[in-house]
Amino acid sequence: MSAPAGPCTKASDAVADPLVEAIRGIDTTALDCVQVNAAVLADAHHGPGTHLELGGRLDFAPRAGAHPSLPTIEEPAADRIERMGGLLGLVLRTGRPVPDGRALLDLLPEDGSPLYVVGDAFRMPWLPYHGHQHMDHSVLLRAVDGGSRVEAVDAYDNETPYGRAEPVVCSYDRAQAAALFDGSSALPVPVRIAPPARPPVSDTLARNAEDGRRLLAGDAPERYAAAFRDHPDQEEACAALLLETWLLSRSRRLHAAWAAHRLPGSSLASAAADRAAAWDTLAGQCYLAARRVQRGRPVPPQIHPALAELLRADAESAVRAATEHPGETMSHPPAQVRRTVVHTVADVLGAAPEAVAATDDLSRIDGFASFQMVETVERLEDAYGVEFAPEDLDAAVLRSVEGLVGLVLRTTAGAEVAHA
Known part of the structure; x- marks a missing residue:
């Protein structure tokens, strides 16, 4: 608490860089304080939407908490971090807790890439919890200006009893940054990039x-x-x-x-x-x-x-x-397939589903490009548990909702025959 708050900028107003751009593309209100900054790293490295794989499983596994007679679904931070890494395409290995701020900053990569850290929200001045409540909280720390300054990037977004927490980028000189982590245990988590798991x-x-x-x-x-x-x-x-x-x-x-x-x-x-x-x-x-x-x-x-x-x-x-689920081996009603295709294309292009459904040439929609069509194809393959034949990926097919619907129906019908 001895360190003053450095100048903080809302992430929505900060100068764009890969981390800030990733924050802007995430619904940060759907993530907790441990997930949210790992999600930023995942989307910054692997593209928008990567972090959503954290939402696939409907977990409910209560255990004994700090109060033995009250159960909790909250896991220890270290357990959660290692478990979510594969889905995010991140190798997250928790190090030993570090009680000294300068020792923690010595772990920052010299190239300016971020170190994921779990510390005490009580000591983080950009949070409403500062000085009020002790709790685990993640933050991304990175060295800037040749290591003379440290940026804290935090995408956490929540209304709290002490005020609103919102995504920010804060800048400190090195001594100020070290003081934030003196006297309380911080958990450093070096990050390596790996292919993200994408379970069917x-x-x-x-x-x-x-x-x-x-x-x-x-x-x-x-x-x-x-x-x-x-x-x-x-x-x-x-x-x-x-x-x-x-x-x-x-x-x-x-x-x-x-x-x-x-x-x-x-x-x-x-x-x-x-x-x-x-x-x-x-x-x-x-x-x-x-x-x-x-x-x-x-x-x-x-x-x-x-x-x-x-x-x-x-x-x-x-x-x-x-x-x-339409990915199971069963007949697929064309109307349902068309609805899935329309919503998939709309989501990829950032367009209204009504606009997608109304056009006979998707290339007329703003944002249409080959990269977006590749993403559309991959998402439809994932959704239906199939792989489209390369010879079927004709440009005319990919520019048309009806072409994509026909592609899905033909391919899934072939898959059903193969499984029969």
Whole structure:
């Protein structure tokens, strides 16, 4: 806390560079404080949307937390970092915690590439948590001006009880930057680039369905909700539940973004968006409950059954999605294929789906180029679990919605025959 805040610039106003450009292309409100800056690195190196692979799995694995009688879905930062690296195309190996700021800065790459660091939000002046709350928080540190200064790049975006956190780039002289990390343990995570894992959609949905069937077979959602409902200290329980629902809400928002990216226009994408909205509502109700309890008022009783119901709805949706997913070997209704093609092209080109559906020549749409068509082809192959034959990738086919629809239908029909 002894270091003054250096000049900070909102990422939306900062001078463009690969990290800043990546931040501008990410919905940072769908990511938590450990994920968000790793997501920036992934998109900066591998292109927009890479980070969405973090949203494929519908995780719910509560464990004992800091308060043994209250479960938590929050994992230790080191465990999460190593697990998410493969999906992001990053080799993330956590080093030993460093309690000295100068020793931490000595680890910064000399070429100005960033070091991913998990430190204490209590000591980071650009955050509302500064001086108020201790919690793990990631940041990207990089040496600039020949190493005489250090930039802190942080894409975290959240409304907090202490004010708003938003994506920023902050500049410090080296002594100021070192002081931020003196006296508290910081975890340095050197970064290497690797090919990103991109599991087939059907594989991801099958794993979600397996988890969903396991959850539906027991009473885990009810036991999880009851732990907060029955805790003797309701102020503590509501504070913990607020964090839990915040984490679940963000993860479901990220899952909805993943579904919209990998299966645009699908029933899965629509259902995921609806559930994400329901989780947002519940998180808001839990915030209200926490505030009421602080004032000596009773907890709104509906939040605990609503929590269990939403967890069951997630599981039911996961089981249903595995059977309805268009990537499975089954007939594909042309109308559904056309909807998926239109939404995929629209997402890649940044155009309105209505505009894509209305044109007979996609090259007339602003942003159309060979790179975008390559991305469209790859996303359709991923969505349907097929590989288009090179001789079928005629330029005229790729410039037409109907051409792409026909390509999908022919290829998936051939795949079904091959599996028969």
